[in-house]
Amino acid sequence: MFSDFIKHYNIIRDILRDCFLYGCYSRDGLESKRKVSSRKVSYEMRRIQQYVEEKYIRVDKDGRFKLLNLTYDFMRHSDNFLVSTYMTKSFTRTDLITYFFILLYIQSQNRPCSLSEIEDGLAQGGHLSFDRISSKTIERKLAEMCTSFGVLTCKTVKRTKYYSIAPDILKTLDNNELRELFTAVGLFKNIVFPVVAGYFCEQTLRDYMRFEKNIDGIDNHYFNYRHVQFHPAIEEQVLWEILKAIHERHKIKIFYHSPKNSDFQRKDTNNACEQHSSKALIPYKIRYDVRHGRFYLVSFNSNKNCIISRLDRIGNVEVLEDTFQREDYDELYDQQMRCSWSSLVLKRKEPEKVKLEVVIDEETEGYIIEKILYEAPNGVLDKIEDGRYHITIEVNDSGELIPWIRGYAGYMRVLESKELSEMILNDWKEMLLSYGVVQ
Amino acid sequence: MELFSEIKNRYFQLMFRVINECAGGKTKSEVMKIIDEGEFEQKVIGKNQESFADLVLNKCEPDENFNLLTEKDGMYYPSVGSSGKSGDTAGDNAKRLDMLPLPVRFSTIEEAWLKALLDKEGIRMILSKETVAKLQMELADMDTPIREEYFELTNTIKLPAIPNQEAYEENFRILLNAIIEEKPIRYTNIDKKGNIYSNRLALPVSIEYSMRDGRFRVSMYLLDENRPIMANIFTLSDIRIVDEETGIDRETAKRLLFEQKYSEEPIVLEVTDKKAAMERCFMCFSGMERTARSLGNDKYEIRLNYYLFEEENLIRNIISLGPYVRVISPQRIVDEIISRVKKSISLYNI
Numbered sequence: 001m002f003s004d005f006i007k008h009y010n011i012i013r014d015i016l017r018d019c020f021l022y023g024c025y026s027r028d029g030l031e032s033k034r035k036v037s038s039r040k041v042s043y044e045m046r047r048i049q050q051y052v053e054e055k056y057i058r059v060d061k062d063g064r065f066k067l068l069n070l071t072y073d074f075m076r077h078s079d080n081f082l083v084s085t086y087m088t089k090s091f092t093r094t095d096l097i098t099y100f101f102i103l104l105y106i107q108s109q110n111r112p113c114s115l116s117e118i119e120d121g122l123a124q125g126g127h128l129s130f131d132r133i134s135s136k137t138i139e140r141k142l143a144e145m146c147t148s149f150g151v152l153t154c155k156t157v158k159r160t161k162y163y164s165i166a167p168d169i170l171k172t173l174d175n176n177e178l179r180e181l182f183t184a185v186g187l188f189k190n191i192v193f194p195v196v197a198g199y200f201c202e203q204t205l206r207d208y209m210r211f212e213k214n215i216d217g218i219d220n221h222y223f224n225y226r227h228v229q230f231h232p233a234i235e236e237q238v239l240w241e242i243l244k245a246i247h248e249r250h251k252i253k254i255f256y257h258s259p260k261n262s263d264f265q266r267k268d269t270n271n272a273c274e275q276h277s278s279k280a281l282i283p284y285k286i287r288y289d290v291r292h293g294r295f296y297l298v299s300f301n302s303n304k305n306c307i308i309s310r311l312d313r314i315g316n317v318e319v320l321e322d323t324f325q326r327e328d329y330d331e332l333y334d335q336q337m338r339c340s341w342s343s344l345v346l347k348r349k350e351p352e353k354v355k356l357e358v359v360i361d362e363e364t365e366g367y368i369i370e371k372i373l374y375e376a377p378n379g380v381l382d383k384i385e386d387g388r389y390h391i392t393i394e395v396n397d398s399g400e401l402i403p404w405i406r407g408y409a410g411y412m413r414v415l416e417s418k419e420l421s422e423m424i425l426n427d428w429k430e431m432l433l434s435y436g437v438v439q
Numbered sequence: 440m441e442l443f444s445e446i447k448n449r450y451f452q453l454m455f456r457v458i459n460e461c462a463g464g465k466t467k468s469e470v471m472k473i474i475d476e477g478e479f480e481q482k483v484i485g486k487n488q489e490s491f492a493d494l495v496l497n498k499c500e501p502d503e504n505f506n507l508l509t510e511k512d513g514m515y516y517p518s519v520g521s522s523g524k525s526g527d528t529a530g531d532n533a534k535r536l537d538m539l540p541l542p543v544r545f546s547t548i549e550e551a552w553l554k555a556l557l558d559k560e561g562i563r564m565i566l567s568k569e570t571v572a573k574l575q576m577e578l579a580d581m582d583t584p585i586r587e588e589y590f591e592l593t594n595t596i597k598l599p600a601i602p603n604q605e606a607y608e609e610n611f612r613i614l615l616n617a618i619i620e621e622k623p624i625r626y627t628n629i630d631k632k633g634n635i636y637s638n639r640l641a642l643p644v645s646i647e648y649s650m651r652d653g654r655f656r657v658s659m660y661l662l663d664e665n666r667p668i669m670a671n672i673f674t675l676s677d678i679r680i681v682d683e684e685t686g687i688d689r690e691t692a693k694r695l696l697f698e699q700k701y702s703e704e705p706i707v708l709e710v711t712d713k714k715a716a717m718e719r720c721f722m723c724f725s726g727m728e729r730t731a732r733s734l735g736n737d738k739y740e741i742r743l744n745y746y747l748f749e750e751e752n753l754i755r756n757i758i759s760l761g762p763y764v765r766v767i768s769p770q771r772i773v774d775e776i777i778s779r780v781k782k783s784i785s786l787y788n789i
């Protein structure tokens with residue numbers, strides 16, 4: 001009933017991600033990046049500015065262009081403001097009034113009520129006009145409130161369904177225990193995926209304490225976070241669909257939402273996202289790269305090949321009727337992903353062996369060796385002499401180690417493989433050149 | 440069970456609150472105030488130019504109004520089961536006032552999340568055994584799809600196990616209580632080199648969780664030296680909450696941390712959109728206050744505001760992104776990167 005809202009979260013996903021991660025695009029820039037109409041970009045940018053709290057929005061100017069930028073500082077802001085973009089699903093007047101009248105009526109009766117009792121009660125009170133809202137609509141809403149929303153329960157007695165308010169799972173908790181729970185939710189809402197559900201939980205708990213227990217004005221901002229990224233929340237609608245399929249052991253089909261001729265399609269010709277939809281896949285696990293804040297789905301196709309898909313590139317997930325046995329893939333997953341640092345599958349018979357040399361000042365830089373081993377837990381360390389160590393790591397694809405090796409600039413060199421060693425050395429030379437330094 | 444659901448729409452939630460707030464009757468201006476506080480800054484307008492407040496307060500056409508509230512003697516009440524209805528006895532009123540018009544219940548997805556929370560490592564540092572047991576019993580039938588076995592975190596750091604888990608958990612609880620009560624603590628700490636710092640006075644500001652190593656640390660304002668510090672919770676001992684005058688509150692301590700530790704000059708990077716460097720770069724720094732602009736020819740400029748204690752991590756991160764990410768300024772950091780890269784090349788010339 002209000003045009004500010006959207007029917008599907010996908011409508012804003014890409015543009016929201018671009019505004020948050022990059023913040024360097026004007027309307028025209030987004031139009032050409034996403035290959036969508038200028039009208040669509042305008043609508044979504046306006047919506048995003050509506051949904052997100054003003055303090056996180058920055059509109060910078062680059063010449064005549066306005067750049068929409070969503071930004072925060074991890075020390076000052078511990079609440080993921082992107083979660084508010086999930087509180088925007090469109091609804092009709094009928095959705096709203098049937099939901100609340102049903103809840104109000106059943107609550108006022110304080111006993112299980114049948115559909116006809118609810119209808120009669122609301123009609124007699126003059127609350128609902130059945131010229132406009134059919135019995136079927138009420139019945140559908142009741143079913144939705146039981147199964148999908150979970151605010152009602154339903155019991156069938158002699159073929160008649162009786163609806164009650166769902167049991168209060170917090171009824172046994174005293175006020176101190178509720179406060180404890182509120183603190184715990186305040187901490188873990190940013191840690192347990194999907195975090196959006198954690199924020200919803202926090203809001204309901206706050207309402208519960210306010211309305212049911214008269215506990216008001218309490219705070220739970222006692223925590224801050226490091227390496228907790230906000231942008232993965234944008235992919236959690238897809239994450240949730242996949243989690244349900246994994247749990248219910250249903251195969252899925254995934255639809256990629258890459259625009260035609262998009263940059264990544266041209267560049268990542270080997271990526272699964274090249275196609276527009278997949279064949280039936282067995283969803284096995286979600287891998288989350290903490291450093292970049294990226295979700296990957298690890299799935300298997302009918303040939304038991306391991307397929308990796310980035311969630312930010314999945315538009316929709318179709319859950320199929322076909323089921324699978326998760327245990328059938330445990331060994332396969334372990335074999336394929338045990339030596340993967342992030343998302344690359346084992347493509348050869350054995351993982352690659354990478355040998356590194358680390359040179360440190362034994363007196364003052366011993367902590368570097370410790371740090372390396374914490375970051376590479378399957379690394380095998382050999383002390384060659386004071387200040388010189390060799391570390392051997394098995395990895396699916398040594399390319400995954402490159403950023404990590406670079407991070408130890410000045411301390412680490414690659415001994416094996418020769419190709420990797422050359423790649424890293426070339427990177428260093430290219431870097432110096434980019435700074436105008438000629439060796 | 441959808442994550443993107445209309446019942447979580449901000450205006451659905453607002454309607455819910457308005458109805459419950461009206462249980463004992465609210466004036467029009469009180470209702471307007473609740474709506475005003477819960478609405479978007481730019482108010483939503485329906486097809487026929489009606490505002491949400493108009494619809495809630497039944498100011499539109501009869502078939503457009505929500506009619507979820509009813510007005511009596513200038514006060515608004517929930518229209519079903521309201522205590523403002525004529526013919527209600529005092530007993531009815533008391534009973535109804537006792538019962539909320541709308542119950543507060545977790546949705547299915549929230550219950551699924553809550554159940555997953557109970558299995559989380561560290562949850563017992565906040566929830567008592569009794570609370571966990573009660574919630575486990577209430578959620579016994581919830582078949583949650585949120586399970587640790589469906590996730591694997593990568594690019595993490597596996598630190599050695601904490602030597603005395605019990606002491607660590609106790610420390611965590613004391614520190615959390617000190618933060619909640621806004622009280623200072625006295626403690627003893629041993630640093631990496633084995634130096635002992637006894638009976639120090641500090642105001643705990645917040646508990647920091649790192650997703651990379653799964654550790655909790657405490658951010659404090661060290662009152663003995665008037666400076667913010669970060670400490671490993673497990674290395675602290677003899678922690679006790681004290682009633683000493685500190686002359687500083689938590690908010691001020693936080694502000695001092697932000698002010699004293701924030702770099703005055705941003706790091707300016709030039710990123711070339713090659714080999715996904717741009718995406719990796721922006722993802723790495725997404726938690727930092729920043730601005731960016733396109734420079735044309737697949738090049739972008741990004742300005743990062745950062746905390747001085749993050750500088751070393753930042754330099755490492757920038758270098759790890761490779762040759763397509765170049766620091767423009769400050770020169771001090773440019774020089775540091777060049778020096779490290781030169782040293783790296785020299786390692787290959789042994």
